[in-house]
Amino acid sequence: MSHQPELNKYKQEIADLYTRRSQTYDNSDWxxxxxxxxxKYGRVSSGQQVLDIATGTGHVAIAAAEIVGSEGRVIGIDIATGMLDRARNKAQELSLKNTEFMLADAEALDFPVNSCDRIFCSSAFIWMSDLHTALTHWHKFLKPGGILGIHTFADTAFVGGVVTQKVVKKYGISFNMSKPTGTVKKCRSLLEQAGFKQIEIKIEQDGSYISLEKAKAMWAGSSHPAPGQYPPPLSALSTEQLGQAKAEFEVELEALQTEQGIWNDITTFYVFGRK
Ligand SMILES: C[S@@+](CC[C@H](N)C(=O)[O-])C[C@H]1O[C@@H](n2cnc3c(N)ncnc32)[C@H](O)[C@@H]1O
Structure with a gap:
């Protein structure tokens, strides 16, 4: 699995984006x-085999490695070499002997079937090109009774994305962001259709007031990969339309401003299902 994965343009752009971000990714502990x-919610225990999909700098992998101990094993996979380098350095600094990081595409894993007690995907599920196929693919690698845990955001999360969606809709553009996993019902249905049972979804209501300036910086331009959509949907707009849409986006945000700032919802779902 550690050989060079073949990445299409969409995935190569994601890999390049996160390799660029890898140097500063851990600056925030969000x-x-x-x-x-x-x-924690995924009930990891000593001796388990854990797969961390889209591990990034290894946050899930390292947390799980500390619990599974020397009898257990954790594998973290990602397509961004920069993120994997950071993860490996951190595991080395912590002298973790039960953890391995590999370059691999989450949607094309060559992994033994029925081999994992836990599979996690944190802050990355919406990057998959085909959510249903990805879940069906991961289901194979779980042992019977094993648990998959994914983290997603509600479709109300991130004011910049929500307002971008509203504005670009007038231009005939559908900008997905967290929409495909944006409700409890959608998350449940995705897991059910992939064969998962005993589905549990924990909802955490989070958010804060942010400045107008910070909200404006959330404009989802066209030069950036968009989760689950390639090419980025806004690249269908002309330069003139993009400028106009951005101006409308800023006007919409100004209307949302209160004395405390602009409310930035970050409602979070932790979704679990058993094989
Ligand atoms: C926001 S980071 C999350 C990293 C980590 N899971 C965490 O909780 O911090 C998203 C990660 O998903 C990875 N990623 C996106 N698509 C992927 C794919 N098809 N296969 C493997 N990794 C992928 C990116 O390279 C990036 O490291």
Whole structure:
């Protein structure tokens, strides 16, 4: 599985984006807190075999490795070499002997069937090109009774994305962001259709007031890969339309401003299913 995965343009752009981000990714502990919660709710225990899909800098993998101990094993996979380098350095610094990081595409894993007690995917599920196929693929690798845990955001999360969606819809553009996993019903249905049972979804209502400036910086331009959509949907707009859409986006945000700032919802779902 450690040979060079063949990446299409969409995945190569994601890999390049995260390799660029890898140097600063751990500066904030936001993803770390989410990853630790996912592992905690996922009831990891000593001796288990854990697969961390789209491991990034290894937040889930390292949290799980500390629990499974020397009898257990954790594998973290990702397509971004920069993120994997950071993960390996961290595991080395912690002298973790039960953890391995591999370059692999989450949607084309060559992994033994029925081999994992836990499979996690934190802050990364919406990057998959085909959510149903990805879940069906991962289901094979779980042992019977094993648990898959994924973390997603509600479709109300991130004011910049929500307002971008509203504005570009007028231009005939559908910008998905968290929409495919954006409700409890959608998450449940995705897992059920992939064969998972005993589905449990934990909802955490989070968010904060942010400045207008910070909200404006959330404009989802066209130069960036968009989760689950290639080419980025906004690249269908002309330069003139993009400029106009961005101006409308800023006007919409100004209308949302209160004395405390702009509410940035970050409602989070932790979704679990058993094989
Ligand atoms: C926001 S980061 C999350 C990293 C980590 N799971 C965490 O909780 O911090 C998203 C990660 O997904 C990875 N990724 C996206 N698509 C992938 C794919 N098809 N296969 C493997 N990794 C992928 C990216 O390279 C990136 O490291």
């Amino acid at each position: 993803h770390l807190q989410i990853a630790r919660r996912l592992v």
